[in-house]
Amino acid sequence: MKVKEVAELVGISVRTLHHYDAIGLLKPEQTTESGYRIYSEKNLETLQQILFFRKLGFPLKKIKDIINSPSFDREEALQVQRNMLLEERARLDNMIATIDKTIHHTKGAIQMSDKEKFAGFDFSHNPYEQEARERWGDKVVDESNAKIDKMSKDEQKVLGEEFDDIYQDLAAIRHKSPDSDEAQAAIKVWYDYLNKIGSYSLDAFKGLGQMYVDDERFTKNIDKYGEGLTVFMRDAMAVYADRNKK
Missing domain, CATH: 1.10.1660.10 (Multidrug-efflux Transporter Regulator; Chain: A; Domain 2)
Incomplete structure (x- = not known):
């Protein structure tokens, strides 16, 4: 063909x-x-x-x-991929069920407990961990994981909610200039958040922003909060890093 x-x-x-x-x-x-x-x-x-x-x-x-590995086995790879997709399907089914319940709850048809409202959310798993290791080394990732592991489930849930709030706040001002005071104040919150769970230098922070744009997976997920947010964050993170290195 x-x-x-x-x-x-x-x-x-x-x-x-x-x-x-x-x-x-x-x-x-x-x-x-x-x-x-x-x-x-x-x-x-x-x-x-x-x-x-x-x-x-x-x-x-x-x-x-x-x-390209000499030990690569196509059938084995297919089985591993199948298992991973089944896990992803189970997670998505769980979240869809939570959405359906929330719709009924909103209409007053049922009552949901606070715990049920967050069924399916899992902020303990980071699908980009391996890539982070490759880009910045094991130390920063291990430190981040160690901090998260020490947290209780409630603390991890709060961390996930804080993540979501930060992205929504950034999305709300994404049409402003990345070097504006408002944008820089908001991106500082993101920098502080990352250093709460890891140890990011200003250079690593700037590099992370560039990766958001270079990697379509990051772009797709970040822009769910608002089209153009990825580029805005990249530019704001670069300005923040450059200003604070002086």
Whole structure:
């Protein structure tokens, strides 16, 4: 199959396939003299694996390491991916049930306890932990996890609610200039929050903001609070870091 045919079959862009080829993640079986990429059945199987891992939040570098490992077993990988997706489905089903109950509660049809209102929320799991380790080393991540582990369930819940409040406050002012006093005061709250659970230098804080924009997973999740929030946070975090290093 040619690259355009594969793109149409899978539902991804030709540009994405070109990128996978360029970084050595998915090399087509052959390239014709006229430059056309030709993909084999084996290529399609590998692409399926890549997209399963991407759906589960794995960065491309990690996927490349996994599928190029001599010990990689496709059947075993599929089973692991299936288990991870089942866990994700269970979590989502739990949250959907909480939403349904909340709708009935809002209409007065049922009463919900405070505990039931937060069923399905789990702030103890960080899907980006491995990437954080790769970017900033084990120490900052281990320190962060140690602080969270020492907290009670109630304290962890409060931490999660504080996270949500900070993002909503930032979203409300995302149309202002990132270097405005209001924006800088709000982003300082985010910096202080991160250092409550970890140890982020100003450089790491600035780098984190850039990663929000570079990594589509972060962009997608952050922009749920308001379109353009990711870029606003990146710029505000950079200004904060640069100003406070002086």
